[in-house]
Amino acid sequence: MKKNILAIGALLVIVLTACAQQKKNTSSTTTQTTISNKQAKQLNYVGMERTACFGRCPAYLIELYPDGLVRYTSRNFTEYEGVYEKNIGAQKTQEIITDFKNYRVDTCRNNYEAYIQDLPGIIYTFKFGTTEKRITHADFGPGYLKTMADKIDKIGLPDKSWKKTGEVKQPK
Known part of the structure; x- marks a missing residue:
């Protein structure tokens, strides 16, 4: 049971890290001109x-x-x-x-x-x-x-x- 919880926790950390990295990369390529x-x-x-x-x-x-x-x-x-x-x-x-x-x-x-x-x-x-x-x-x-x-x-x-x-x- 402890092994399953540990594996799920490790998988969750990997997924969240990958999503955060992807968000960081896409935000740098979406430059816009600010227009009121x-x-x-x-x-x-x-x-x-x-x-x-x-x-x-x-x-x-x-x-x-x-x-x-x-x-x-x-x-x-x-x-x-x-x-x-x-x-x-x-x-x-x-x-x-x-x-x-x-x-x-x-x-x-x-x-x-x-x-x-x-x-x-x-x-x-x-x-x-x-x-x-x-x-x-x-x-x-x-x-x-x-x-x-x-x-x-x-x-x-x-x-x-x-x-x-x-x-x-x-x-x-």
Whole structure:
């Protein structure tokens, strides 16, 4: 009987030690930008960047502003090269901005580890008043970040109705 109690006690100590160590490790990787409730309500910019892969994945940046302006900047392997703009109406961009507020992106981690190196990534930049929050590897984070990226793609990829406003300067 004493051997059983001693074995259970030893097992309990091992389990609790392992859990404490795991909690310590995960807390160091969940750094967040602290954004007050007042600032979170002032979300006034959403930028979504699709990054390159080892192949020919399209890489571009789509920026949304509360007044309805959408700006598309090509990076690599895109159908439309350069900088394009279109005003889709404040209501449409405000709906997406409100979705991000409702999902509480201000509470997301700044970085989610990418376990597959060849996949194109998603990087978000949010401006809450004067505070900026950046989420890298968002496609490995909460599912709604990927869903919202697809929603932004639907309204932010240019067609012939968009106005070209500039060229992208490629590094030499």
